[in-house]
Amino acid sequence: MHTGKQLSTEIDATVPTAARMYDFYLGGKDNYAADRAATEELDKVVPSTRRLALNNRRFLQRVVRTLTQEYGIRQYLDHGSGLPTQDNVHQVAQRIDPTTHVVYADNDPMVLVHGRALLEQDKRTVVIQADMRDTDGIFGHPETQRLIDFSEPVCVLFNSVFHCIPDSDTDGPLALARRVRERLAPGSFMVMCQLVSEDAEVRKFVTDFMDQATQGHWGRVRQQADVHAYFEGLEVLEPGLVEVSTWRPDTEVAPRQLTQEWIEFGGVGRIPQ
DSSP states (O other), X not given: OOOOOOOOOOOOTTSOOHHHHHHHHTTOSOOOHHHHHHHHXXXXXXXXXHHHHHHHHHHHHHHHHHHHHHHOOOEEEEETOOSOOSSOHXXXXXXXXXXXXXXXXXXXXXXXXXXXXXXXXOTTEEEEEOOTTOHHHHHHSHHHXXXXXXXXXXXXXXXXXXXXXXXXXXXXXXXXHHHHHHTSOTTOEEEEEEEEOSOHHHHHHHHHHHHHHTTTOOOOOBOHHHHHHHTTTSEEOTTOSEEGGGSSOSSTTOOOOOOOSXXXXXXXXXXXX
């Protein structure tokens, strides 16, 4: 199992990261020329990527609002949370109930710097630096222990991050999903989605491109069947596993993912009572 090698505390502006590329797509300012150049190259082959990133963010906000409002979830553990943008998990949840606790875990040192600055005044929300595969380190972290009671229902988020993890029997997305699930109380939720394509050429291009651009900090674009496997043993909330812009849309005219060369695919599963 992943024990978490020493994480870098240095920010390298010359090597793109998925977190900073995502930040750029969302209109954030926490990115560098290398990140912007990488997104430009990516857009040449998969031009829907900015829309996909925006739709994914909206999906995250709808999920958190739904679970807080309708299912009474008051604690969230967000893996690979990325850079703080508008309407993060804690903001969406705490608007409904200010007592909600949120732990963000990310291995990008820039996320840690910005997150800590943002959250200095918020005792119910924390950012820890951790590899999302280091389940022992994340669950056992003093700040996680302070804020999350794992004997009660919790929502664990793997939102648009599994494609950053290579396949592995111990550390791949499937093994990680099972390992985390075993630690959660009945009534807990797991939110999982990742980039998928049923087009082998698109899968290969994006996987190779991102692996090269991020210098190996990448897994692969997968297929819908892979994502279905993550949810084995979970009760999947309606409308099931879907392209995320169609997951409980706010309105009839909500933005939809129209191009299909690759999509963000997933949903929300509950640990059976």
